[in-house]
Amino acid sequence: MRYVIAVAETGGFTRAAERCHVVQSALSHQIARLEKDLGTRLFDRTSRSVRLTAAGEAFVPVARQAVEAADRARAEVEAATGVVRGRLAVGAISTVAAVDLADVLGRFRAGYPEVRISLRMGMSEELIEGVRQGALDVAFIGLVPGTRPKGVRVRKMAHGELVAVVAPEHPLAGTEQTDLRRLAEESFVDFPTGSAARRQRDAAFEAAGLTAEAPFEITSVESLAKLVRANLGIGMVPEAVAGELRGLHVLRVRNAPTREELLVWNSLGPSPAAAAFLSGLGIDPSERSQRSGRSERSERSA
Structure with a gap:
């Protein structure tokens, strides 16, 4: 989900991979696996652009909420130990x-x-x-x-x-x-x-x-x-x-x-x-x- 969000926000797989500090092939592979699990494509890819499909437009806001919830859960646990991160x-x-x-x-x-x-x-x-x-x-x-x-x-x-x-x-x-x-x-x-x-x-x-x-x-x-x-x-x-x-x-x-x-x-x-x-x-x-x-x-x- 983090990879999908990064591609949606940067407009490309290369820039998304740089943001996420992974090689582009690994990012593309993970997104392809997710698309296979969902049974639909999240991006329309051409040689010049990457755009969200209708399914991708629906997926990204929910993915953001899920990622933020995961980050929040981690922060709450750390705060309970006395460290605010x-x-x-x-x-x-x-x-x-x-x-x-x-x-x-x-x-x-x-x-x-x-x-x-x-x-x-x-x-x-x-x-x-x-x-x-x-x-x-x-x-x-x-x-x-x-x-x-x-x-x-x-x-x-x-x-x-x-x-x-x-x-x-x-x-x-x-x-x-x-x-x-x-x-x-x-x-x-x-x-x-x-x-x-x-x-x-x-x-x-x-x-x-x-x-x-x-x-x-x-x-x-x-x-x-x-x-x-x-x-x-x-x-x-x-x-x-x-x-x-x-x-x-x-x-x-x-x-x-x-x-x-x-x-x-x-x-x-x-x-x-x-x-x-x-x-x-x-x-x-x-x-x-x-x-x-x-x-x-x-x-x-x-």
């Missing part, structure tokens, strides 16, 4: 501000050198789904206040307003504060339509009866800063993030959009490595999700 797969949005992620991961590695740490940056929706499916152990996400994703445990880490960022030559660069009506006259550099990051801004403008165009859609705060710096549009980011964007002017906004930064982990409970990571953040790994005082809403899909 296994993996810690962390997801994070590019605007995470509630923690210094590099510092947190560095301290965790120093305390648990036997754990394999990985980090995936992405949009909140895909990170939540990664936690649900077990591909990620924990994820730092940002949502419209009051929104709570289903199928995961949740801890609110921070709540704050967004600020506007403009190029130094922009007309608004000579002011310290503005309002949504003035910003609605501008073109925005923003995250994709329908994403959690985009909804944070859209919700505030809609509540004020305003709309704003965003002809430039990006997926990282670094790209946002580059386009705003080129004076192609303006952006809105959390205040803590804005302070790290060099060469941009920051404005406070009256009735500004707000967001909650959340940490999520699997509703079935964390692995030993994830439990240690949560404990390091002062979170009881067994705690139930924190709920908003308002009625709970599930996050909308992108």
Whole structure:
């Protein structure tokens, strides 16, 4: 199953064999044996490409779950003997501000050198789904206040307003504060339509009866800063993030959009490595999700 997953993820038998540290013939032989046992082919092979068959598409997600369960069982046994091993797969949005992620991961590695740490940056929706499916152990996400994703445990880490960022030559660069009506006259550099990051801004403008165009859609705060710096549009980011964007002017906004930064982990409970990571953040790994005082809403899909 590990070999099948590797081929599916790398798109080829040679690269999969390199990832799994085996010779290609051995990997191909094992996959052929599995296909014989299953009575169907998992891959369509040509001289130029390797693609999953319909059966392969159905097999790979279940295989991932089985492999992860085996890894989890091994980690639980080792943890019971006092050694935390296994993996810690962390997801994070590019605007995470509630923690210094590099510092947190560095301290965790120093305390648990036997754990394999990985980090995936992405949009909140895909990170939540990664936690649900077990591909990620924990994820730092940002949502419209009051929104709570289903199928995961949740801890609110921070709540704050967004600020506007403009190029130094922009007309608004000579002011310290503005309002949504003035910003609605501008073109925005923003995250994709329908994403959690985009909804944070859209919700505030809609509540004020305003709309704003965003002809430039990006997926990282670094790209946002580059386009705003080129004076192609303006952006809105959390205040803590804005302070790290060099060469941009920051404005406070009256009735500004707000967001909650959340940490999520699997509703079935964390692995030993994830439990240690949560404990390091002062979170009881067994705690139930924190709920908003308002009625709970599930996050909308992108």
